[in-house]
Amino acid sequence: MPIKQADIDRSINDNLRRCRLYIWRNYNGFGFTVTSESQLPPIITCVESNSPAAAGGLNIQDYVLAVNDTSTADVSHAELVAMVKNARDTDASVELLVLHQDFYRELKKVNRLFDPKRAKIIEAPRIMPINYQTFPKHQPRTCLLRLAKKEKSFGFSIVGSSTSTGLYIDEVCPNSVASNALLRENDRIIEINDEFVDDQQSEAIKKKLVQAKKAGFLKLYVIDMDTYESFRSENIPLSSNEYLHSSSIRKASTYSYNSEHQGNYQHFNVTPGRGRTAGNGRKAQESAGNWKQYSSWKLPDFLPVDSDQLP
Incomplete structure (x- = not known):
């Protein structure tokens, strides 16, 4: 049709x-x-x-x-x-x-x-x-996500290509299991349920996330982009076990967040899908602004797209 x-x-x-x-x-x-x-x-x-x-x-x-x-x-x-x-x-x-x-x-x-x-x-x-200023800097985070009986999704989408390694958090839906666990956009997924996955193919990591969704529980060890690049440049271990026991870390600690406890944190909310509010x-x-008409740029007919939203 x-x-x-x-x-x-x-x-x-x-x-x-x-x-x-x-x-x-x-x-x-x-x-x-x-x-x-x-x-x-x-x-x-x-x-x-x-x-x-x-x-x-x-x-x-x-x-x-x-x-x-x-x-x-x-x-x-x-x-x-x-x-x-x-x-x-x-x-x-x-x-x-x-x-x-x-x-x-x-x-x-x-x-x-x-x-x-x-x-x-x-x-x-x-x-x-304010929530950006108070967000933990240069510290990995452990996010515990549990689905209630009536919940069908963790509330986040992912980005990565079939030929690349590693995976990032693309979007986090407001008031979702993911947002309550303080998962954030652009977080790099380092571990899934205590398994190091940062060096695995993106498609393989996606399959692990789907399996975790079916089980109703997901433990993510994540690092924001700035910290990820900093760790790599300074040869700081990325895995949670090596990081906690590394002699190069003076204060070996990670932040842990549970989706069932929100605290007083101001969540950075976006709406589901790529069209955001x-x-x-x-x-x-919704302002038209002062943009010119770029006739050189054309877009084609719409076709369904797999947005990598977890089922």
């Missing part, structure tokens, strides 16, 4: 985002990395946890279609990087028009024009949110 035009438009409107980021005085940079690929828009390859980029709705594997009203089809990678660096160095804001890789690839099969004015604006706060740490708007 053919896909209706209304479904195509709804898919684009829900997932085309304009991420507005600001420099925070107590944070270095915007907190994302962009890489250019041949014949494709630049792609976001890293989003640091608790960063302006995370608060502004950027995801790992987002394609960047435009930066500050300028289509990325019209600029080189060096020019794009210079634009972002200039915004960072002058304490200015930067706006990125993005669409996740999964949707871009599916929608690209049949070309059609899209209107950037209809993109949903997700605006990061101008100062670092704002929670703590970000503000969403």
Whole structure:
């Protein structure tokens, strides 16, 4: 059965985002990395946890279609990087028009024009949110997730490719088992139920998560992006057992959170699916803004996409 035009438009409107980021005085940079690929828009390859980029709705594997009203089809990678660096160095804001890789690839099969004015604006706060400031820094976390009888999902989705190793948390649904356990977007999964999985293929890790969901219990040992890179550069062990017993760690401790105990923590909430509204740490708007019509960018008919949401 053919896909209706209304479904195509709804898919684009829900997932085309304009991420507005600001420099925070107590944070270095915007907190994302962009890489250019041949014949494709630049792609976001890293989003640091608790960063302006995370608060502004950027995801790992987002394609960047435009930066500050300028289509990325019209600029080189060096020019794009210079634009972002200039915004960072002058304490200015930067706006990125993005669409996740999964949707871009599916929608690209049949070309059609899209209107950037209809993109949903997700605006990061101008100062670092309190829950970002108080979040444990440079400490791994153990998140215990248990499903109640009527619960069907842990409430998070994952991101990773079939050819890569390791897996990241892509989205965390508000008021879910995952959010109550203080699992956060862009967390890197290091262990599942005490098994080290960071060096395993993404597809293998996904299968372990599905099995855990069927059992109704999941123990995740995770590290935010900044800590992950710091540990690797300083040769600090990633596994929980080695980390706790490493002589290089003066204070060997991890934070443990249970989904059944929320405490007074302010949760960083997002809505299910890639079309987001704002929670703590970000503000969403439905404004058309001052964006130009980029006729050079086309999107195709909508096809169903496996979003890697746990069943």
